[in-house]
Structure formats: structure tokens, C-alpha cells
Amino acid sequence: MSNLVHPEVHSTILPAKKLVVLLHGVGSNGHDLIKLVPYIQGGLPDCHFMAPHGVEPYDMAAHGRQWFSLQDRAPYVMKRLLESNVASVTAIIKQKQITLNLAGKDTIIIGFSQGAMMGVYLTLIQAEPFLCTVGFSGLLVAPSQCINTTTPICLVHGVLDTIVTVDAIDYAIQYLADHKVPYSAHKLEDLAHSIDHRGLEIAIDFIKNSRVNQ
Numbered sequence: 001m002s003n004l005v006h007p008e009v010h011s012t013i014l015p016a017k018k019l020v021v022l023l024h025g026v027g028s029n030g031h032d033l034i035k036l037v038p039y040i041q042g043g044l045p046d047c048h049f050m051a052p053h054g055v056e057p058y059d060m061a062a063h064g065r066q067w068f069s070l071q072d073r074a075p076y077v078m079k080r081l082l083e084s085n086v087a088s089v090t091a092i093i094k095q096k097q098i099t100l101n102l103a104g105k106d107t108i109i110i111g112f113s114q115g116a117m118m119g120v121y122l123t124l125i126q127a128e129p130f131l132c133t134v135g136f137s138g139l140l141v142a143p144s145q146c147i148n149t150t151t152p153i154c155l156v157h158g159v160l161d162t163i164v165t166v167d168a169i170d171y172a173i174q175y176l177a178d179h180k181v182p183y184s185a186h187k188l189e190d191l192a193h194s195i196d197h198r199g200l201e202i203a204i205d206f207i208k209n210s211r212v213n214q
Contacts, residue, residue: 004053006030006050006051006052006053006092007030007031007034007050007051008034008048008049008050008051009034009037009041009048009049010048010049011045011046011047011048011049012041012045012046013045013046015100015101016046016047016048016100016102017046017047017102017106018044018046018047018048018102018106018107018108018131018211019047019048019050019093019096019097019100019102019106019107019108020044020047020048020049020050020107020108020110021050021051021052021093021096021107021108021109021110021119022034022036022037022049022050022051022110022111022115023051023052023067023089023109023110023111023112023114023115023116023118023119024051024053024054024065024112024113024114024115025112025113025114025115025137026054026058026064026066026067026070026113026114027058027060027061027063027064027065027066028054028064028065029053029054029064029065030051030052030053030065031051032051033051033110033112033115034049034051036195036200037049039197039200040200040203040204043204043207043208044204044207044208047108048096048100050096052089052092052093053065054066054067054114055067055085055088055089055092056068056069056085059071066114067082067085067089067114067115067117067118068081068082068084068085068114068118069081070114075141078117078141079141079142079143079144082117082118082121082141082143083143083144085118086118086121086122086125089118089122090122093107103128104126104128104129104130104131105128105129105130105131105214106131107130107131108130108131108132108133108134108207108210109122109123109130109132109133109134110133110134110136110203111133111134111135111136111138112136112137112138112195113136113137113138113163113164113193114138115138116135116136116137116138116139117135117138117139117140117141119133119134119135119138120133120135120138120140120153120172121140121141121142121143123148123151123153124142124143124146124147124148124181125143125145125146125147125148126147126148126151127147127148129148129150129151130148130151131151131207131210131211131214132151132152132153132154132206132207132210133151133152133153133154134153134154134155134156134203134206134207135153135154135155135156135172136156136157136195136199136203137156137157137158137161137163137164137193137194137195138155138157138164138168138172139164139168139172140168140171140172140175142175146179146181148181149179149180149181150181150182151181151182152181152182152183152184152206152210152213153176153181153182153183153184154183154184154185154186154202154203154206155169155172155173155183155184155185155186156185156186156188156195156199156202156203157169157185157186157187157188158187158188158190158191158192158193158194159187159188159189159190159191160189160190160191160192161191161192161193162192162193163192163193164193166187169185169187172185173185184206186199186202
């Protein structure tokens with residue numbers, strides 16, 4: 001991973017006041033999600049955007065990256081792999097925080113699909129809470145211990161999703177409520193396994209509100 005350059009878009013207001021980390025889906029790479037920045041940067045002009053590549057080569061095709069293998073999707077297997085790889089993701093984020101002179105409270109996580117799985121998991125185990133986290137079309141893999149119950153989490157899921165079905169959001173809602181984690185959840189009609197303008201607007205509003213309440 002050290003030889004991979006992670007795509008970035010600098011804030012239009014310098015120095016950057018916040019770091020937004022975009023975590024892509026399985027088999028993709030950082031170049032995919034960095035394409036979202038032109039659609040959200042206007043609402044977040046003082047944010048530095050970073051879209052790191054998954055920490056492993058995609059193991060079910062010749063190209064792409066992954067945060068962990070999905071060849072075996074048994075919950076206990078995914079949990080074990082998340083536990084193994086989360087330190088590498090943390091290190092990438094920490095290095096960028098140091099470069100920008102920012103901290104966890106200045107960091108926003110946005111993940112799609114497997115990136116949402118990693119992003120929410122990463123959020124729940126943080127000793128130093130993030131500002132907020134947004135998960136699109138994800139599946140909650142709960143950590144052994146929910147350490148961070150203060151970072152607000154926004155979940156967005158398409159009702160027509162056949163890759164990660166929308167009932168995944170109901171399980172996540174129950175878990176977050178049980179652990180008293182602040183959250184908002186949105187099921188979007190006429191949306192499959194994707195991010196659309198409605199989801200981006202929800203994310204921007206959620207981030208802005210989280211900043212107001214910081």
C-alpha cells in the first residue's frame with residue numbers, strides 16, 4: 001500500500017478545517033469516490049477530501065482494491081477480517097490528520113458499501129471520536145466492544161438495493177439504538193446499490209448539523 005497514491009481534493013478555504021475520508025466499495029478504488037467531491041465541495045468548502053485505496057488487492061478479480069475479503073461472508077469471518085485490517089486504515093487517516101494538523105474531532109468518514117462497513121466499524125471502536133460518519137448502502141458488522149458512542153452516524157440505503165438489501169439498515173438502527181449511539185437513518189425509494197443526489201444532500205446536511213452541534 002505504501003506505493004499507492006491516495007486521491008485527494010484540497011479545500012477551497014485554507015488551511016483546511018476538516019478532513020473528509022471517502023471509503024470506496026469492494027473491487028473499486030479511491031478514484032471512484034473522489035469523483036463525488038465536485039457535488040459536495042460547495043457545501044463543505046473548508047474540508048480536505050481524501051479517498052484512500054483499499055488496503056488489499058481485490059481477491060476476486062484482476063483489478064481493484066478491498067478493505068477486507070468478502071469471499072466468505074459469514075459474520076464472524078468478516079468481523080475477524082475487519083479487526084485485522086482496521087489498524088491499516090487508521091494509520092492512513094492518522095497520517096493525513098498529522099499532515100493537516102487536524103484531529104479525530106475534525107474528521108468526517110463517508111463510506112459506500114464495503115467502505116461503509118469499514119467506516120462504521122472504525123467509528124465504533126474509536127477512542128478519539130470522529131466528528132461524524134455517513135454510511136451509504138452498508139452492512140453493520142458489530143465490533144466486539146462498542147467503544148465510541150458519541151460520534152453521530154447517518155445511514156442511507158436504497159429500497160431497491162439487491163446487493164446489500166435494505167433490511168440491513170434495520171439491524172444497524174437497532175444496534176445503534178441499543179448502544180445509545182446518535183444516528184439518523186434514511187431509506188430512499190427508487191434507489192438501488194448506489195449514491196444519488198438525495199443521499200448527497202442528506203450527507204451534507206448531516207455533516208453541517210454535526211458541526212453546529214460539535
